[in-house]
Amino acid sequence: MQATTAADLFAAPRFRPGVQLIEEHNGLTLDYREQSCSVVADSQGALKAFVDSLRRGDTSTAELKRRHPELASEIDGLLEEFDRLGLLTESAFPTPQGCLSGEEFYHRLRKFAAETIEANSKSRLYLGLCDRTLPKSALIGYALEYFYIVREAPGLIAPSLAHAEPVKVQKLLQGFLASELNHDDMLRESLHAVSIRTDNLDYLVPLPATFALCASLGVYARQHPLSFKSLLFLFEQPSVSFHIELANYCRETGIPEGFWRPIARHSTINDEFDHEDISLSLLAEIEAISPEEQMTVKKHVMLAIETMVLQENQILDFYGRQSVVKPRIFA
Known part of the structure; x- marks a missing residue:
């Protein structure tokens, strides 16, 4: 991109x-x-x-x-x-009038992110699902990297609780953290359905871009709360069309329902908890965001989008070339 x-x-x-x-x-x-x-x-x-x-x-x-x-x-x-x-x-x-309320900034940020994704990136993974050219190994690799992010999520969110925030914001963050606990168990079921050993997945080493996404989110949670709150929607926004194509792809290629169903169920749980709007709920509690802070967050959003594109490419390049998927476990 x-x-x-x-x-x-x-x-x-x-x-x-x-x-x-x-x-x-x-x-x-x-x-x-x-x-x-x-x-x-x-x-x-x-x-x-x-x-x-x-x-x-x-x-x-x-x-x-x-x-x-x-x-x-x-x-x-x-x-x-x-x-x-x-x-x-x-x-x-x-002028100082460049300050925006947190809610207004959220809507502008969503528009900025959507335009950036539309103009500069095409999901190779999604396109491969749609035209059925995606290697099965790449799809399993996607599930492995997704599993890593879901497993790490509570630990990445937790540092955000260390800041002095209004009680309402603390409650929102606590609820968000609680809602992410143990979701990795669903993804273990998914991987087990395609014959991936799950007893040693705690030692899974992610691809560099996956690690970068997790590390940056954890750093923002501890060091730049505004960026942390602003980026969450990128990780939580629902992808209905993706999951429809995922199910169709699996049915047509003989991948068992036990693989795609837990992935879709995890997305449904996110919808039930209104995770897509967690950024809006958190930013709505901020009265004013300066132009410089807006620019800083936009940089971090741009970097996250670029890293997500890189992650897809790494999944396709690493896992997509394997005849039998081997998780990155080097113990």
């Missing part, structure tokens, strides 16, 4: 307070919190003018390119690197 750059997410980038600019004979050095980077340019005057614009802020990326034509082709790359180093923030532009 096409990656989203820092330039796409900043309305008007500027340097954070505290960034120090030091002129060198062939460029500039930027210092911030005991880290630094050097920027070299053919025209030091053009570079200095661009950096001055970033120091002032209140200028859109498009305007920066018009204002500094000599660097126009390099500006996206410079902004992305400055952002990676933590040197940039959002300007006061368009």
Whole structure:
């Protein structure tokens, strides 16, 4: 899928307070919190003018390119690197009115995620189900990776309870955690139905993208609660068409009902607990989200979507080539 750059997410980038600019004979050095980077340019005057614009802020990326034509082709790359180093923030532009209520932000975030998925990614796994070209081994591999996420879910949610939150939010998080307990038992049944040993699945090693999804969610739960609350809908939104195609695929290819039924049942349980709306329920308790925090969450949503696409590709590339599925257990 096409990656989203820092330039796409900043309305008007500027340097954070505290960034120090030091002129060198062939460029500039930027210092911030005991880290630094050097920027070299053919025209030091053009570079200095661009950096001055970033120091002032209140200028859109498009305007920066018009204002500094000599660097126009390099500006996206410079902004992305400055952002990676933590040197940039959002300007006061368009104004403090850029703050959104948690509920309004949720609806905009859902639209942002849907447009991103529609424009930049096609589910190879879902398309393979629909046209019946998906290898059986890849489908079992999907169930193994899904099992890992479901098994780890309570431990990933738990750190979110460590924050000082209003009682209503604490209750929502506690209920969400409780509703995820022991769901891995259903997925064990599913895997057992296709002759996967389940007595050693506690030692299952996930694919890198699956591990990255779990690790990022756990980190957000502990270190950035807003991102954690905002991303949950990506993991919990129902996929009715997927489960219909899953059942049809299994019936037509002779995969036993004991495999697909527990997967569908787990999805039904999520619907009963209104898991799709857990993000809305949590964000609705937030009165205002600043433009910078909105941008941070959008980055994390974009990263999660990209990782989910990568996960599907890894499932197809690793499991799809096996004649007999071998879980990643290296004990």
